[in-house]
Amino acid sequence: MKIQMVDLNRQYHELKEDIDKAVLAVLESGQFILGPDVKQLESELKEYVGVKHAVACANGTDALQIALMALGVGPGDEVLTTPFTFVSTAEVGALLGAKVTFADICEETFNIDPKEVRKRITARTKAIVPVHLYGLPADMDELIAISKDTRIPIVEDAAQAFGAEYHGRKVCTFGKIGCVSFFPSKNFGAYGDAGMAFTDDEELGVKMRAIAVHGSQKKYYHDYIGLNSRLDTIQAAILRVKLHRLDSYNRLRRKFAGIYNEKLADIVKTPNIPADRNHIFHQYTIRTEKRDVLLEHLKLMGVPSAIYYPVPLHLQKAYHYLGYRAGDFPVAEKLSTEVLSLPMHPHLKEEELDFIAGTIREFSRKK
Ligand SMILES: *Cc1c(COP(=O)(O)O)cnc(C)c1O
Numbered sequence: 001m002k003i004q005m006v007d008l009n010r011q012y013h014e015l016k017e018d019i020d021k022a023v024l025a026v027l028e029s030g031q032f033i034l035g036p037d038v039k040q041l042e043s044e045l046k047e048y049v050g051v052k053h054a055v056a057c058a059n060g061t062d063a064l065q066i067a068l069m070a071l072g073v074g075p076g077d078e079v080l081t082t083p084f085t086f087v088s089t090a091e092v093g094a095l096l097g098a099k100v101t102f103a104d105i106c107e108e109t110f111n112i113d114p115k116e117v118r119k120r121i122t123a124r125t126k127a128i129v130p131v132h133l134y135g136l137p138a139d140m141d142e143l144i145a146i147s148k149d150t151r152i153p154i155v156e157d158a159a160q161a162f163g164a165e166y167h168g169r170k171v172c173t174f175g176k177i178g179c180v181s182f183f184p185s186k187n188f189g190a191y192g193d194a195g196m197a198f199t200d201d202e203e204l205g206v207k208m209r210a211i212a213v214h215g216s217q218k219k220y221y222h223d224y225i226g227l228n229s230r231l232d233t234i235q236a237a238i239l240r241v242k243l244h245r246l247d248s249y250n251r252l253r254r255k256f257a258g259i260y261n262e263k264l265a266d267i268v269k270t271p272n273i274p275a276d277r278n279h280i281f282h283q284y285t286i287r288t289e290k291r292d293v294l295l296e297h298l299k300l301m302g303v304p305s306a307i308y309y310p311v312p313l314h315l316q317k318a319y320h321y322l323g324y325r326a327g328d329f330p331v332a333e334k335l336s337t338e339v340l341s342l343p344m345h346p347h348l349k350e351e352e353l354d355f356i357a358g359t360i361r362e363f364s365r366k367k
Helices: 008-029 036-049 060-070 088-095 114-120 140-150 202-212 233-264 291-300 317-322 330-338 350-366
Strands: 053-057 078-081 099-102 125-129 155-157 177-181 195-199 216-218 284-287 339-342
Touching: 008 036, 008 233, 036 053, 036 195, 036 233, 053 060, 053 202, 060 088, 060 155, 060 177, 060 195, 060 202, 078 088, 088 099, 088 125, 099 317, 114 140, 125 140, 125 155, 195 202, 202 216, 233 284, 233 350, 291 339, 291 350, 330 339
Parallel strands: 078 099, 078 125, 155 177
Antiparallel strands: 053 195, 177 195, 284 339
């Protein structure tokens, strides 16, 4: 039994026939940059999400950067986000010369706490960037209320949550802009880098599309300073095949999370599955004070696990210049010592779930 955190090989073999056909068709077409598959993917995904504009780009980090650029974020501005996320979320604001500010998270959801967001807003806050961490939508009702009160736009970082719903509506439809990543290990992953930004706003849609191709709407005429951030046609063709499986894969993730919860709830802190939102379990993350020893034990037994994330962003070396200190965001700091993500992908087998849960039970009996 070779258990993987994410098993892309089993997935490829399930879809091999269709994926091979789609990739070969791109090779035959000779249209490798912004070919028809990219346009078709944009139109299929904007329909799936339920928004008017979808802008394909090279990766999820670029999607976030393009979103902030379209909103005009720059020096003198602040971008408010969670310290408990992948670095991209903060990195893009810093790259644009803005000051990154953080608000602590909710212990139960791992997501940014709207009460903390209210406290951290200043006259310079130009965008609020909540992350739907691990696939669980953030408290969007509260965040939208804040956005309405303050007129500060929200950019959703949905890199880990494509297809997740909050009160029956897909993520990426709540903020001014919603961004996703199709990095291979994400719940909707390509076989290379890819990303997309979604919006209902006509002006932002047009501007983001231009920014992704050197700021031009007409070739060799540049209206904005832009990026070279195109989604590869081969990746678009692969994603179009995988789109047919997205909902069933998300359902399987939820089912396996339910099985883990049943087997583990009495020995570790298992994730909540709130009734008002649809968690798609990009990661299945437990909490325990014995996290580091458990990780070692699992490793010894051949069970992979991972820590997302061991150091909150405000304590990362690259962000020391912001002036934050240990103790500034106690919830994020505490959770970073307790979280452990277990193998989660749609091709897990019952016996693998049994083995992983059994290994954790055995550990808890010994300690
Ligand atoms: C993966 C990820 C990103 C970045 O996506 P890339 O496609 O790897 O650039 C941004 N935010 C979060 C929360 C992520 O998990």
